[in-house]
Amino acid sequence: MEVIAFVVGVVLLVVGLAVSIALHELGHLWPAKAFGVRVGQYMIGFGPTLFSRRRGETEYGVKAIPLGGYISMAGMYPPSPKEQAARAAGERTGRAGGGFFATMVQDARAANDETLDGDGDPRVFYRLPVWKRVVIMLGGPVMNLLFAVFLFALLFSGIGVQTATTTVASISECVIPAGEERTTCAASDPAAPAAAAGIEPGDVVVEVAGQPVETFAEMTSLIRSSPGEPLTLVVERDGEQRSVRLTPASVEQPVVDDLGRAVTDADGAVVTETVGIAGIRQESAYVRQPIWTGPQTAVENVGAVAGIIWQLPVKVWETGATLITGEERDPNGPLSVVGAGVLAGEVASAEAPVLNRVAGLLSLLASLNIALFVFNLLPLLPLDGGHVVVALWDGIKRAWAKITNRPPPKPVDATKLVPVTFVVFIALVVMGGVLILTDIVNPLSLF
Structure with missing residues (x-):
């Protein structure tokens, strides 16, 4: 029975994470559609598609690996002038010279151009006013924060302490x-x-x-x-x-x-x-605690998680070092989804009343949503915070041009930052791999 309870805890956490991801992407989807942006896909997960259905212009679906999600918005970046000219002439631009990163930039531009419906397409992301782009990109993290507030409120004011x-x-x-x-x-x-x-x-x-x-x-x-x-x-x-x-x-x-x-x-x-x-x-x-206890706890957790994530490379290094030294891990340090699953399994299989175990799982899921909120606000592409920085920089350039009576500048082309995005992505993969390995070999335990 203990093994079954452990598995049930892991499954419940996976379902909870899938719900968290779905809400995150809805936080992007709803304002994007409200502002008229054409959204081609709303997907939960990565990899092969398990199920999808098209409603209107948007395909909604679930993929095999529930470790993320995305929406596909038309015109995240402005079109490349050279590629647009080549497309208008019916020509192919071929591969860009300059090596690996130049090819990555071209591929990103080509993928972006495929979402455009001509040069004058009005229903694209990059044409929106800055504040609307910021609202769309912040919508995902804010949904995670609101979900965490709801879970903490349910925990403290619904169940109690x-x-x-x-x-x-x-x-x-x-x-x-x-x-x-x-x-x-x-x-x-x-x-x-x-x-x-x-x-x-x-x-x-x-x-x-x-x-x-x-x-x-x-x-x-x-x-x-x-x-x-x-x-x-x-x-x-x-x-x-x-x-x-x-x-x-x-x-x-x-x-x-x-x-x-x-x-x-x-x-x-x-x-x-x-x-x-x-x-x-x-x-x-x-x-049962007052209704404001949930939001208050969420805010306190944001501060605590921000302190960890801001030092994430150092914290991951210290966590990975325990694989060699054999020392006990910092209970307040970072952990991967594997580590979170282990904790969820331990909570579910603990010798405690059912209500205690439910409260433990709610607390864990709420904390993970706080982590998703803070992590996605980091000002790095491909994270939401990186897209917010790009939009704000575009707004600053336009404001400065207006103040100095200059012609409006061209929209910021974030595809030029693809090499930086690639480096950030590799760094996140490496840190995630270290945490997963540590969570398997030297896992954190509630007991």
């Missing part, structure tokens, strides 16, 4: 002296304060020492700060409130910092403190 409540789940029978590793009570062990006070499982602690408490943290804070001091607790049982007298037992515990590490003094000895304990184990429940 698992929180320790003031409801008593169980009571310890005794207080085991510090330093002993046993877990069973001996005859000489004193009774736990909560058991001695008559507190029972199912009781809800509503007040400690005259102070109302709503969370387990508030309750334990008051008890820990009162070792050996009698306290009055008000508990609710069977719909009625009753008062009980409880004296927290005094125990020595190490002082810990914000990261849970033991604090030591100048001599390296562990610093301890005397705290009070009652022997109460709390009951956990899902507590």
